Every structure is written in structure tokens, then in C-alpha cells.
Amino acid sequence: MSDLLHFLDQIWLARYVILKGLGLTVSISALAIAAGSVLGILVGLSLTYGNILLRSVVRIYTDFVRGTPVLVLVLASFYILSAVGIDLNAFQAGVLALAVFCSSHVGEIVRGALQAIPKGQTEAAKAIGLTFRQTFVSVLWPQALRQMLPTWVNTAAEMVKASTLLSVIGVAELLLRTQEIISRNFMSLQFYFLAGLLYFVINYGIERFGKYVERKTAVPS
Amino acid sequence: MTSCLRTTALSLTTVALLASSPALAQEGSTLDKVLERGYLVLGTGSTNAPWHFKSVDDKLQGFDVDMGRVVAKALFGDPDKIEYVTQSSDARIPNITTGKVDLTCQFMTVTGERAQQVAFTIPYYREGVGLMLKADGPYADYAALKAAGSDVTVSVLQNVYAEDMVHAALPEATVDQYESVDLIYQALESGRADAVATDQSSLAWYMTQNPDRYVDAGYGWNPQSYSCAVARGDHDWLQFVNTALHEAMTGVEFDFYAASFKTWFGAELAPPQIGFPVEYK
Numbered sequence: 001m002s003d004l005l006h007f008l009d010q011i012w013l014a015r016y017v018i019l020k021g022l023g024l025t026v027s028i029s030a031l032a033i034a035a036g037s038v039l040g041i042l043v044g045l046s047l048t049y050g051n052i053l054l055r056s057v058v059r060i061y062t063d064f065v066r067g068t069p070v071l072v073l074v075l076a077s078f079y080i081l082s083a084v085g086i087d088l089n090a091f092q093a094g095v096l097a098l099a100v101f102c103s104s105h106v107g108e109i110v111r112g113a114l115q116a117i118p119k120g121q122t123e124a125a126k127a128i129g130l131t132f133r134q135t136f137v138s139v140l141w142p143q144a145l146r147q148m149l150p151t152w153v154n155t156a157a158e159m160v161k162a163s164t165l166l167s168v169i170g171v172a173e174l175l176l177r178t179q180e181i182i183s184r185n186f187m188s189l190q191f192y193f194l195a196g197l198l199y200f201v202i203n204y205g206i207e208r209f210g211k212y213v214e215r216k217t218a219v220p221s
Numbered sequence: 222m223t224s225c226l227r228t229t230a231l232s233l234t235t236v237a238l239l240a241s242s243p244a245l246a247q248e249g250s251t252l253d254k255v256l257e258r259g260y261l262v263l264g265t266g267s268t269n270a271p272w273h274f275k276s277v278d279d280k281l282q283g284f285d286v287d288m289g290r291v292v293a294k295a296l297f298g299d300p301d302k303i304e305y306v307t308q309s310s311d312a313r314i315p316n317i318t319t320g321k322v323d324l325t326c327q328f329m330t331v332t333g334e335r336a337q338q339v340a341f342t343i344p345y346y347r348e349g350v351g352l353m354l355k356a357d358g359p360y361a362d363y364a365a366l367k368a369a370g371s372d373v374t375v376s377v378l379q380n381v382y383a384e385d386m387v388h389a390a391l392p393e394a395t396v397d398q399y400e401s402v403d404l405i406y407q408a409l410e411s412g413r414a415d416a417v418a419t420d421q422s423s424l425a426w427y428m429t430q431n432p433d434r435y436v437d438a439g440y441g442w443n444p445q446s447y448s449c450a451v452a453r454g455d456h457d458w459l460q461f462v463n464t465a466l467h468e469a470m471t472g473v474e475f476d477f478y479a480a481s482f483k484t485w486f487g488a489e490l491a492p493p494q495i496g497f498p499v500e501y502k
Binding site: 013014016017020079082083167168169170172176179180181182183184186188189 | 267268269270274275276277279306307308309311312315319320321401402403404406407427430431
């Protein structure tokens, strides 16, 4: 009992630090997911409808980024970019790396969703006289969006977890904040558990949001 | 993500950047740049007591931080004129070689390999390794640990020479490497390890924080020097930091150094002898 009280007391002492870390983790994740999704949709469209040149270039980009550990991307965007004169601070470099990583995954999700729609639908749309643009907006995209959502939620949750890697370049996100608290009070199990719980809460929030959008976009039956 | 991969990735980055670094030395000394800027950019960690860690009110503190404050005081007459760059241990050398920090003070052991990549200042502390045991555990002291041979598991902070370091004292012991200081203590607490081998300064700090629960095994080995580090090829700046640290240990700023030493290591230092300089004894 007194152990629990001691733990609660330590949480109370560290409340602002934890909240700051949580806030930063949420901002990093939100920025990376938003930018990564926008970029990823462009990647997906290029992979599906681009001409051979565009498709090859984007294919190399996606394969390269997907085949690279996130940590390497984070380090590269922090150190290598500064060596070539683009001086990003740790936060910007981290968000950039995560957004790039996210875009390659979302790109593949978009491509998969679009290609899963039977060819017959495009042909039927053509037969009733729709332009490609109209076909895409009214026939293909609404279906692809529904297909994408569950995997997109998955990728978004991965991004939240990958944000912990930014602690290596000194971004004081939730995990680094937790480690700072632990280095002072040595309550590692308790505070790692708390951090785990907070990450779960963030990811659960994303999942609920995904479910909400799924309901909103569901075909009325 | 494994630490091994992290270290490898950082080493590769460092090597890639070292190739392009000589150009940096041409652009005037860091000393002038720092003075013009009005504050020092200090690289240090934030997760290792008593060297560099956060107080309850979220301020960086510790012996490494105080060494940076010594330098800031020498520069501006104000120890608080510092912008901290918190970095992991792996990032110490890359952040120096890429110019992200002016100076790094982060319990950095001086080695020949590292000295090829960065310029070390004079040492500000001599560290040694000790062994900590549970007060009510099965092993009483160093002799008991050594007699138990390979039955003994020692938890240690992850490092390239961690295995050799433990085996120098306990040749047959099993070595478990962990990512951070709290985890090596956790390993002892949870029974995964029978002893913690780490710097005596950290052990002393931990034992004063948790009185009566642990004991020192009574053996120390593996001397190493802790120095701050700056980029290579900037003699003016290195000379300045050396002067500031030297005078903190032997001259006008001795009281500052001694007060910090007392806070973090619990020991009083005798003032340097007046008269013939101690350095030449």
C-alpha cells in the first residue's frame, strides 16, 4: 500500500514532465501521420496511375524507405542533412524521418486498396461515359478509402511507437521523459508501466478514431 | 531496436561525416563564436545520476552539468548561460563532429579510439568500477563472487568493452548487458543478476539513495579518465576549456568544483596546497 502511495506521489511530482512528454509524443505522431498520409496518398496514386518513369522513381523511393530501419532514417535526417547544409533541429528532423517512413507505408496501402477494386468497375464507368477523374472521385476512391482504414490505423499506431526512437537524437518525448524520471527515482518498472499505459491510451484513441471514420464512411445497408 | 544496431548506425554516420570535417577548422575558433553568441551549447545526457539528470522541477543537474557550468562561468561570468542539447551516449561523438554542440561533458571515458575522432580536454574525474551486492543476498563480498565462478551473473551497462571489464575482476562470471543504469539495478533487485558492476560514483550515489539495502563488494578496478570533448582542430577552444577546468580543480574556481564534488559524491576535497603548484609534484 505504501509502495503504491509512494508511486502516486512520484507521479504527482513528475506530472508536468509526464504531460510535456505526452504532449510532445502526440504532436510528433500527429504531424508525422498527417504529413505521411498526405505524402503517402500521392505515392500510392503515382504507383497505381503514374507513367513508367514516375512509377519507377516512386517505387525505388518506397522500397528504399520501407527497407530501412526507422532509426537509421531518424539518424540520417538529423546528421546527414546537417552535413549537406540543411540544419533541422532534432524535433524537425525526427518528424521528417517519421513522415517519410509513414508515407512509404501509406503509399503501399493506397496502391493495394485501389488495385483491389475489380477492373470491371472502371470499364463500366467508362461505358456510362465517366471521365477518369469522375471515375476516380465517385467510384474508386470511396471504396479504396474504406479498404484502407483498418491498415491505416495500424500504420498510425506504428508511428506512435516509432516516435520513441526520437529519444536517441535528444527529443524529449514521453519515453525519454520517463527515463529521466526513472534516473532520479529508480522506479523503473512502475514508470515504464505508466509509459506503456499512456502509449496504449494514445493508440486506443487512434483506433477509436479509425472505427468512427469507418462507421461514417460505411455503405448504408 | 537493438543498441548494437544503433551504435553501428551512429558509427557509420560518424565515419561518413569525419571525411568532411576538416573544412570546419578554417572558420575561426569556436571560442569567438561562443562569445559572440552569448551562450554555450553544451551536450550532455539527462538520464544518469549523479552525472547528468533532471531534478524534480525539470532542471538538468549533476557533476557533468556542473563542469559545463564551470566553462560557462569562465566565458561569461555566469554559469547559467548554457543551452543544453540532451543526447544519448551514442550521440556524443556525432554531435561534436557535426557541430551540433560546442562542448560535450557526459561521463566520457578517454580512449585512444575516441581521441582520433574528437579532442579531449584534461580529465575532471578519475572513475573506477566497483561491484554492488544485495545486503541480504547469497554473496557477501568479492571473494565469494569470485569463488562462485560461472554461477554468478553480473549486470552491466552496455558498452563495447563491458564483457572484458567484468572478466578482468570475475573471469568466469556471466555478463548481462543493459541499456541504462536503472535497468542494471533492476536486474539486481529482481534477482536476474547477483551483482551490479558499474562506476563507483554511480554505486555510491545509488547506495546513499537506498540506505541499508545494498553493499559494496569491496573491490575496485579499471581506472578511467573522464574528460569533456570538443571538435578536433580548434586549439584555441580546447585551450580555453582546459584552462577553465584546470582552474576549477586547482585555482580560483576550486570552491565551485569542491561544492559540486561534495553534492554528487558526498566527499570533501582538501584545497590544493598553497605555494609550489601541485601539478609539478
